[in-house]
Amino acid sequence: MSSKDRPLGLARRLLTPAGLTALSITVAAALFAWGAWQRRWIADDGLIVLRTVRNLLAGNGPVFNKGERVEVNTSAAWTYVVWFFSWLSRAQMEYVVLGITLVLSVLAIVFVMLGSGRLHRHRAQAAGVSGMILLPAGVFGYMALPPARDFATSGLETSLVICWIGLVFWLLMRWATTATPSRAQILTLGFIAGLCWLVRPETVLVAAPILLLLFCVKQGWRSRVLLVVVSGLLPVGYQIWRMGYYGLPYPNTAVAKDATEAKWGVGLTYLGDLAGPYRMWVPLALLLLIAAVVLVNRATAAPAAAYRPPNSLRARWAKFQRWLHSPAAAVTLILAVGLIWLIYEIRVGGDFMHGRVLLPVVFILMAPLAMIPVRLPTREQWRSTVVRPTGPRAAAVVTLAAWIGMIAWALAVVNTGPEARAGTLTRNGIVDERGFYSVQTGNAHPLTAADYLAFPRIGSMVDAIRRTPEGGLLVQAAAMDDWVAIPPLGPIPEGGAGHTIYFINLGMPSMNTDLDTKVYDMVGLAYPLAAHSPRIEHARIGHDKSLPVDWMIAEKGFVPEHDWGLPGWIDEDWVAEAKVALTCEDTRMLLESYQGELTVRKFLSNIRNAWSYGQYEIDRVPEYEIQRCDLVAPALQNPR
Numbered sequence: 001m002s003s004k005d006r007p008l009g010l011a012r013r014l015l016t017p018a019g020l021t022a023l024s025i026t027v028a029a030a031l032f033a034w035g036a037w038q039r040r041w042i043a044d045d046g047l048i049v050l051r052t053v054r055n056l057l058a059g060n061g062p063v064f065n066k067g068e069r070v071e072v073n074t075s076a077a078w079t080y081v082v083w084f085f086s087w088l089s090r091a092q093m094e095y096v097v098l099g100i101t102l103v104l105s106v107l108a109i110v111f112v113m114l115g116s117g118r119l120h121r122h123r124a125q126a127a128g129v130s131g132m133i134l135l136p137a138g139v140f141g142y143m144a145l146p147p148a149r150d151f152a153t154s155g156l157e158t159s160l161v162i163c164w165i166g167l168v169f170w171l172l173m174r175w176a177t178t179a180t181p182s183r184a185q186i187l188t189l190g191f192i193a194g195l196c197w198l199v200r201p202e203t204v205l206v207a208a209p210i211l212l213l214l215f216c217v218k219q220g221w222r223s224r225v226l227l228v229v230v231s232g233l234l235p236v237g238y239q240i241w242r243m244g245y246y247g248l249p250y251p252n253t254a255v256a257k258d259a260t261e262a263k264w265g266v267g268l269t270y271l272g273d274l275a276g277p278y279r280m281w282v283p284l285a286l287l288l289l290i291a292a293v294v295l296v297n298r299a300t301a302a303p304a305a306a307y308r309p310p311n312s313l314r315a316r317w318a319k320f321q322r323w324l325h326s327p328a329a330a331v332t333l334i335l336a337v338g339l340i341w342l343i344y345e346i347r348v349g350g351d352f353m354h355g356r357v358l359l360p361v362v363f364i365l366m367a368p369l370a371m372i373p374v375r376l377p378t379r380e381q382w383r384s385t386v387v388r389p390t391g392p393r394a395a396a397v398v399t400l401a402a403w404i405g406m407i408a409w410a411l412a413v414v415n416t417g418p419e420a421r422a423g424t425l426t427r428n429g430i431v432d433e434r435g436f437y438s439v440q441t442g443n444a445h446p447l448t449a450a451d452y453l454a455f456p457r458i459g460s461m462v463d464a465i466r467r468t469p470e471g472g473l474l475v476q477a478a479a480m481d482d483w484v485a486i487p488p489l490g491p492i493p494e495g496g497a498g499h500t501i502y503f504i505n506l507g508m509p510s511m512n513t514d515l516d517t518k519v520y521d522m523v524g525l526a527y528p529l530a531a532h533s534p535r536i537e538h539a540r541i542g543h544d545k546s547l548p549v550d551w552m553i554a555e556k557g558f559v560p561e562h563d564w565g566l567p568g569w570i571d572e573d574w575v576a577e578a579k580v581a582l583t584c585e586d587t588r589m590l591l592e593s594y595q596g597e598l599t600v601r602k603f604l605s606n607i608r609n610a611w612s613y614g615q616y617e618i619d620r621v622p623e624y625e626i627q628r629c630d631l632v633a634p635a636l637q638n639p640r
Helices: 005-014 015-038 044-057 077-091 092-128 138-143 146-150 158-177 183-194 203-218 221-246 252-256 264-276 279-303 311-326 327-348 356-369 380-382 392-413 433-441 450-454 459-466 507-511 549-556 573-579 587-596 599-616 622-628
Strands: 134-138 373-374 472-474 483-486 499-501 519-520
Touching: 005 015, 005 519, 015 146, 015 279, 044 077, 044 092, 044 507, 077 092, 077 158, 092 134, 092 138, 092 158, 092 327, 092 356, 092 373, 092 450, 092 587, 138 279, 138 356, 138 392, 146 252, 146 356, 158 183, 158 203, 158 327, 158 356, 183 221, 203 221, 203 311, 203 327, 221 599, 264 327, 264 356, 264 507, 279 356, 279 373, 279 392, 279 499, 311 327, 327 356, 373 392, 373 507, 433 450, 433 622, 459 472, 459 483, 459 507, 472 549, 483 507, 549 573, 573 622
Parallel strands: 472 499, 499 519
Antiparallel strands: 134 373, 472 483
């Protein structure tokens, strides 16, 4: 072949159905990579993970504060993925995370399109349809959303969750469209699905039905046992270790945010905050129209065989098992779990970050139509004067019109949304997180911990540490950039007693200080005592707990009186009462579960008590906590 013929041959291959599909996937992935890069950043919450990774690399274990076994990261898998690549590359962790998140986000787009393409090619082959091309459509419904591109590089586990969903969807479609799946194919799907609990707890909503489906299809019991072992060994093993090491059956973040409590009204507001600005009903309506065309075409292309009702319970069960191993069952399952996940997120109240926790829901619901099949009519069908609403010509016209509509909607919303309110909180407490931090730091792409020194209060916090070499508890004063250092109880050792920071943000302070500096938050993500306090009604979602600093002063041993350096705006009596409240036996057991030396006896005790520790709650008002525990109140300086 001459060199002149090669470009022509390549063009011909690209114009085949397989070539167009490959080109579509490549273009879509490249567009998403470019869009994510244009909005690159790392969130304050993304920096929280890096503090745990720093402790892992330093040999302190998977902890946030050295010496305290608290699981601050919701995704265990994300923690260890970041740790592995940081250890392997020895590069600056912020850039390691940027690379990982970008790659995972792009892979998610590739996986979901591969799965969708597999589904529609199988249906076309089963119906004997030729001349079909696949075009990206539903995937635009995800890619066009600004928060989808924001959280593609945010340092949070969102990219891992989306990639896991895409991979599971692809593997599920491969399994459902293979007449006789190999054991390796089944166990691979089972193993990846079984990682759900480690990826993020709510992904169980996807994995559990898939694993149940794999278990119930027709197979021998030996295969079922092997599936259970392969899918469950790692998550169950980690769960046992988690309960023994941390003393909780789930991450501490679940305790801090009360993930089991219903907040329907807040959740509906959160749904409207995503669906409203982007008019999500438009792509939903277009995808439903395309789905209707696909179903009608399938019905007309392959007429159903005569129905023969099964005549026994065993026959009915066998027929149901055959249906379970089918694309129809797989798609039904995916759409069902997407709706269930949506209901779950509404129930728990969503999140304070614009769109974040609904992104997996959008991704799941658009997955079956991530790519859409367009059946090209023959020349005779195009020229036919007979117009049939369900004919190939009408189907192609409607599908292409809907596809063009999807592209038009995507172009209309790709750069719209909540940027206009960046830098401020809405009345409902939801914020465009990337826009907020970009405005507050004066940096369009805050990526490193050093970039966040420009955030109000963080630079001055570092200065306050330098000014107080003797150590102490740094708390926010009335002025925005003013920090007060509450001295530690003496005697102060040579070199100082070390610093403790009590602040609402964790990522920025913890990544701009050394590992000997303790960092806690009043919301409770890294401070279990605050996590076990009750929610404040009608407070901002995700920030609806706030433990007064008096508890920190009493527990960690800072001066309790004004004459010794306690700021005048902190009540001495509350500190004294908090000190007595901390002697409550159940509270002491809770503190000991993660602060005490981890012996075999302590590990086993934590496993036994993990669920009760998870449900334990203190009263944030020390006086009421003393009454709850039936303790003797201290003598007060100013009796009430």
